Amino acid sequence: MSLDKLNQVVVYGLGAMGRPMARNLHKQNLLLGVKNRTRGKAQAMEKELNLTSFENDAVLFGTADCVLTCVSADNDLKAIISNLIPHMKPGSVVIDCSTVSPQTAQSISDDLAANGIVFLDAPVSGGVEGAKKGSLSIMVGGDRQTYKRAADIFSAIGSQITHMGKVGQGQAxxxxxxxxxxxxxxxxxxxxxxxxxxxxxxxxxxxxxxxxxxxxxxxxxxxxxxxxxxxxxxxxxxxxxxxxxxxxxxxxxxxxxxxxxxxxxxxxxxxxxxxxxxxxxxxxxxxxxxxxxxxxxxxxxxxxx
Known part of the structure; x- marks a missing residue:
């Protein structure tokens, strides 16, 4: 596994939390691109932040070393991960900031690991205000070395970042x-x-x-x-x-x-x-x-x- 810091991030999910998180990653020169299930939101953010508009998902996610997901429900996240897997390169990382069950986090981690992709469950607390200020509390489950590689990403969106243990313990x-x-x-x-x-x-x-x-x-x-x-x-x-x-x-x-x-x-x-x-x-x-x-x-x- 590469020990380089993660610095080419795609934010997938541009809701009330995802949008300000993407803006804060952009301020730290960590944001490669954005993706949303409704294309209009992604286009608006690409225009706002002057981001590259990639020709397709294969190029976007194949270029990224990290995808940060932020969606509303377990089934939404499962569907997104299923779509991501064919496009992401081995050794890349998915950081999920959604709130889902610990069991869903473990299942997704297993699916990604089978394709050489590492998973961190990293739910956040602090609300929209915290997302805008970059002061979220982030509770992370997963491999400690990967957690360290993601330090710059977490610092861009949060002020209290804690490694809680194995995958699923962030969600717990x-x-x-x-x-x-x-x-x-x-x-x-x-x-x-x-x-x-x-x-x-x-x-x-x-x-x-x-x-x-x-x-x-x-x-x-x-x-x-x-x-x-x-x-x-x-x-x-x-x-x-x-x-x-x-x-x-x-x-x-x-x-x-x-x-x-x-x-x-x-x-x-x-x-x-x-x-x-x-x-x-x-x-x-x-x-x-x-x-x-x-x-x-x-x-x-x-x-x-």
Whole structure:
């Protein structure tokens, strides 16, 4: 295996996270090209960053020494990897920044290894804000030497980069992360809904709680927006719901369960079915308000009436 640093990266997946990650790689002269299942997004980014437009996938991926993938779901990632394998050269690397199950990560790693391609599972946390700032927390599973070869790539997109162990352990860490994200959202949304019910000045509540033992990122960054009913700013609740199902399946492999995970799945499923799936996860406060007021959750379309 080559020990050279990886420096010819193709970003595959230009969603809310992939686009800023590609921009940050470009700033460090690491971005070779981009790819998206909808060609228009890739063309727009090629124009924005003045990237070479390769004649076909064989040339694009055959030139790259690394492909960084960032997509929404396990099956999407499996389909992309299947399409990549014929074009990538032996010794090249796939770094996946999606959130998928540890089992999917291991299966993909095995498929790539059979073709001489190395895989790192490298899910990220920090949201769109972190992707734009290049300050993501990155939890990496896979071969340590390959992890070191990818150091410049990780430094371009993140500020906390940690090698967690073998393939799949990056995704297992992300599952743990999402359990905590869901728990914090439950606590903050329930507390602020209670504060409203107590007729408190909720802006002051956010300020005073943020300065004490209850202070946390979610309260500080989403508290004021929840007060204003602004839910279009961050991580979509449908994506957290998808991640919580991964957490649940990971627990199932250990013959274990966590009530917090099941309760959060039920809450976010109710919100999604009511039409709020594209809103930030802080939209959970909608449900908590209704529960405290003994009201039914209105459908999103009712709010526009």
């Amino acid at each position: 860490t992300k599952a743990v992360n999402q359990v905590m994200v869901a728990g914090v959202a439950q606590a903050v949304c329930s507390s602020l809904a209670m504060a409203e019910q107590c007729k408190l000045d909720v802006k002051k509540v956010v300020e005073v709680l943020s300065a004490g033992a209850a202070g946390n990122w979610f309260l500080e960054n989403r508290g004021q927006t929840m007060i204003k009913d602004e839910f279009n700013i961050g991580f979509k609740l449908d994506l957290l719901l998808k991640d919580l199902h991964i957490c649940q399946s990971t627990l199932n492999t250990m013959d274990a369960s966590l009530p917090l995970v099941q309760a959060s799945i039920e809450d976010y499923k109710r919100l999604s079915e009511a039409g709020y799936g594209d809103e930030d996860i802080s939209a959970l406060i909608r449900l908590k308000r209704c529960e405290l007021n003994h009201e039914d959750l209105p459908r999103e379309s009712d709010n526009d009436a």
